Amino acid sequence: MSAFLKSVSKLTLLAALAMTVPSWAQEAPKISEEPLELTIHFHFRDKYVYTQDWPVEQKAAELTNIHVRNVASLATTSSRDAFNLLIASGNLPDIVGGDASGGLKDDFIRYGLEGAFVPLNDLIEEHAPNLKAFFDSHPAIRASISGPDGNLYYIPYVPDGKFSRGWFIRQDWLDKLGLDQPETPEEVYEVLKAFRDQDPNGNGQKDEVPYFARDVVDAVRLINLWDARVSGSERYGDFATYDGEVRHPWAEENYKIGMSNIAQWYKEGLIDKEIITRGSRSREFLLGNNLGGMMHDWFASTATYNDALRPTIEGFNFIPMLPPKTVSGDRFEDARRQQVQPAGWAISVTNEHPIETIKYFDFWFSEQGRIMSNFGVEGLTYDMVDGKPQFKQELLTNGEPVNAQLWAVGAQVPRGYWMDYEYERQWTNQIALDGIAKYEACDCLKEEFLGVALNAEEKAIYDRYWPSLLTYMTEMQQTWLLGAQDVDAGWDAYKQRLAEMGYDQVIEVMNTAYARQYGAAAQ
Numbered sequence: 001m002s003a004f005l006k007s008v009s010k011l012t013l014l015a016a017l018a019m020t021v022p023s024w025a026q027e028a029p030k031i032s033e034e035p036l037e038l039t040i041h042f043h044f045r046d047k048y049v050y051t052q053d054w055p056v057e058q059k060a061a062e063l064t065n066i067h068v069r070n071v072a073s074l075a076t077t078s079s080r081d082a083f084n085l086l087i088a089s090g091n092l093p094d095i096v097g098g099d100a101s102g103g104l105k106d107d108f109i110r111y112g113l114e115g116a117f118v119p120l121n122d123l124i125e126e127h128a129p130n131l132k133a134f135f136d137s138h139p140a141i142r143a144s145i146s147g148p149d150g151n152l153y154y155i156p157y158v159p160d161g162k163f164s165r166g167w168f169i170r171q172d173w174l175d176k177l178g179l180d181q182p183e184t185p186e187e188v189y190e191v192l193k194a195f196r197d198q199d200p201n202g203n204g205q206k207d208e209v210p211y212f213a214r215d216v217v218d219a220v221r222l223i224n225l226w227d228a229r230v231s232g233s234e235r236y237g238d239f240a241t242y243d244g245e246v247r248h249p250w251a252e253e254n255y256k257i258g259m260s261n262i263a264q265w266y267k268e269g270l271i272d273k274e275i276i277t278r279g280s281r282s283r284e285f286l287l288g289n290n291l292g293g294m295m296h297d298w299f300a301s302t303a304t305y306n307d308a309l310r311p312t313i314e315g316f317n318f319i320p321m322l323p324p325k326t327v328s329g330d331r332f333e334d335a336r337r338q339q340v341q342p343a344g345w346a347i348s349v350t351n352e353h354p355i356e357t358i359k360y361f362d363f364w365f366s367e368q369g370r371i372m373s374n375f376g377v378e379g380l381t382y383d384m385v386d387g388k389p390q391f392k393q394e395l396l397t398n399g400e401p402v403n404a405q406l407w408a409v410g411a412q413v414p415r416g417y418w419m420d421y422e423y424e425r426q427w428t429n430q431i432a433l434d435g436i437a438k439y440e441a442c443d444c445l446k447e448e449f450l451g452v453a454l455n456a457e458e459k460a461i462y463d464r465y466w467p468s469l470l471t472y473m474t475e476m477q478q479t480w481l482l483g484a485q486d487v488d489a490g491w492d493a494y495k496q497r498l499a500e501m502g503y504d505q506v507i508e509v510m511n512t513a514y515a516r517q518y519g520a521a522a523q
Contacts, residue, residue, distance in 0.1 A: 030065040031359045038357060039093035041072045042345065043082035043100075044414050049074055050097070054410025055377045063368065066360045068095070087111060092348035094357060097154075099414045103342025105145065105156070109453050112153030117346040118354055119151040127355050128362035130369075131155065134418065141340050143518050144450035148458075155361050155416030156344040161424070163439045164234060165218070165335040167324070168302050169294045172317040173200035181321045185225040185261075188324050192270040195293040203290075210293045211265075212272040214282050217335075218296040219275045220481060222265070223258025224334065227326045232449030234338045237470060239510060240449050246510040250473045251498055259480045259487045267483055276478060287318065296335070300424065303432035320435025322442055333439060334446040343414040364417045373417040376409045391426050402427045452513035461509050465502030472501065 042050035049072040051057065061067045071093050076082050080100040086092070087107075096117070098104065111117055124131045135142040138158075145156055169181060174191070177198055182188040192210035194200070201208055213219045217236040224230070229249035232240025240249050249255055265271050272278065278285070286292030287305050290313050295302070299320065309316045325331045347357050363369040375382040375389040382389045395405055406412040412423070425433065439445070454462055476494060480487040487494075 030063075031356050031363070032065045035061075035065050035067055036353060036356055037067045037069055038095055038351070038353065038360070039071050040068050040095040040097065040345075041082075041086050041093045042070065042095070042097045042415070043072045043076070043079040044098040044343070046077050046079050046101075047074075048407065048413075050413070050415075051410070054413075055380055056372050056410030056413075059372060059377050060363065060369070064360055064363050066356060066363075068360075072098075083107065087116070092116065092350050094348055094351040094353070095345050096348055097343075097345025097415060099157075099341070099343035104344070105154070105342035105451070106453075108154035108344075108346050109145075109147040112151065112346065113147055113149065113456075116349055117153045118349055118351065119153060120155070120347065120358065121151055123347075123354060123358040124152070124362075128358050128365075130362045130365035131358075134158075134365055140450060140518070144340055146453060146517060148453045148455040148513065148516065154344045154346040157341040157414040157416060158418045159337045159339065159341060160419040161337050161421035162445055163299060163333070163335075163436050164337045165296055165298050166320045166333065166435055166439055167294070167296050167322070168318055168435075169321050170195075170200070170292070170317065171319050172315040173293060175317075176200050176202075182324050184325050185327055188222075188225060189265070189270070192265070192294065193268075196269055200293070201290045207291060208293060209272045209286050209291050210270045211275075212278075212282055212286050212292045212295050213275055214278075214280050214295075214297060216276065216478075219271075220259070220262065220477060221296045221335075222262045222271070223255065224332070225324060225326055226254055226258035226261055227328050227330060228252065228254040228258035229334055229446075231334070232446075233451075234336060234448070237474065238449055238451075241447065241514075246449070246452075246514050247507060248473075248503075250477065251495065251503065256487055256491045259477065263480050263483055263487060266481055276482065290316075299432040299435055300428045303429050303435065306431055307429060319431055320438060322438055323444060331442065332444045332446050333442075336445055336448055339448055339450060341414065344416040361416055364415060370418055370420060373411060373413070373415065374420040374423040376406055376411040381406065381409060381411070388422070391423075396427055452510060452517050454509060454513050458509035458513055461502075461505050465506050469498065469501050469503055469506065472497065 040050050050068065050070045052061070052067065052069055057068060072082055076085070079098055080102070083098065083100050083104065086096065108117060112119065124135070141158065142152070145152060145154065147153055171181075173195060174181065177194050177200055179191055179194060182191045195208050195210040196206070199206070199208070211222065213221070215236075217230055221230055229240050229252070230236070231238045232249060237250070239246050262271065272282070272286075274282070283292070283295065283297060283302065283305070287309060302318070303320070305318055306316060323331050323333050345361070347354050351357055364373050371389050375391065378384060378389070381395055382391050384390070391402070395402065403412055479485050
């Protein structure tokens with residue numbers, strides 16, 4: 001918890017809550033005439049549980065008369081284990097939610113189909129006007145979380161905004177070498193060679209690392225230059241859609257071409273030799289030591305290195321640039337914020353108050369619920385300025401991560417809620433905001449593959465073949481990148497091996513489910 005929040009004593013907090021009376025507070029109808037307690041199992045981020053002590057939850061209880069009491073244990077440091085143990089016990093509370101490694105979407109649907117969770121379609125239609133309005137205006141999201149029987153079994157955490165990551169380059173190095181930002185694969189190659197050979201950091205050593213990355217997904221992102229895809233979604237190695245057909249990007253001809261080229265670039269020293277092993281601190285190390293030239297990474301966090309390093313590295317200017325055009329002349333970005341997260345909450349079949357519970361879920365999609373779930377409590381973490389929530393300056397400037405401070409009061413928690421990107425914009429620096437604006441104007445974002453819900457027969461085929469297929473494809477990707485084998489020489493054998501391992505069967509069930517789930521939009 002931040003120093004800002006530690007300074008708020010219990011009495012001060014209670015006073016702040018009592019004095020904080022938003023204009024909508026008096027108008028919000030109570031869900032229950034008498035206080036109603038609902039139990040919840042909600043374990044998230046492997047170390048937190050839902051708690052009635054959060055100021056946000058206390059304010060929600062005051063407004064709705066619904067009091068949510070946690071029954072999840074903090075004895076485990078795995079949200080996945082906590083969920084699995086709950087399901088195995090068969091002793092379900094009123095509400096089950098949270099997040100977990102791999103997401104809980106498939107679990108909500110699977111156990112919903114088996115009768116553990118209440119189908120929500122009719123409840124939403126009859127008792128949840130805010131949720132109904134949201135799903136009516138976001139049909140793709142509704143389709144993406146529907147089970148194979150057409151039912152909704154959980155309310156998801158829905159992110160806001162489009163762009164998560166983009167291309168960054170040392171503009172000061174370009175200026176020193178008299179180069180423009182690269183616009184084509186050939187220009188990217190020449191820029192990376194110049195970074196390698198022409199000593200842009202000025203220390204007289206050939207120590208620059210032209211292209212680097214923190215994550216494996218961005219280690220191979222350069223294949224985009226040859227019209228290849230790393231993934232169809234923000235999840236590394238996901239399926240993608242090609243003219244309404246589901247296929248995997250790592251089985252496409254363009255992927256072979258892209259991998260062949262970046263393997264050559266790696267061999268020539270244009271890509272960090274430790275790009276697979278250096279890990280999450282590569283950005284901090286290579287930028288902090290004035291060594292890194294170009295990368296693909298998160299806008300908000302990457303842009304902050306300008307503020308951190310300009311006092312010590314003269315002229316440091318690491319800024320976003322538009323995605324270079326591909327060999328076909330296309331320009332695209334395929335890293336985006338997920339439109340829907342595999343996290344949220346569901347109503348257990350043992351819940352004796354499903355109507356009140358769906359109304360409580362609906363509250364978080366109302367205007368006041370959305371503000372609270374994103375910004376916290378008025379008077380404590382934010383004030384209303386010209387009708388819009390504005391974080392308190394102390395919260396923004398005390399040196400503590402804003403999101404961590406919000407988690408501590410019960411905001412930005414992965415309950416079923418709709419994120420408001422304005423919460424993040426307020427603590428994103430201008431360099432990142434300008435970069436995001438460039439990408440918005442470019443209108444070059446690839447559509448996201450939103451996933452499918454497989455029925456029992458389809459899931460059996462998927463589970464039989466896909467895990468080993470993905471493992472094999474991932475291993476071969478790294479083998480080719482590092483030069484242990486040649487992708488061109490081994491491509492036919494690779495495709496044959498995919499067929500032998502069941503790739504075609506997986507693609508068939510994925511397309512069957514996709515057509516069923518998205519209907520005419522999938523054609």
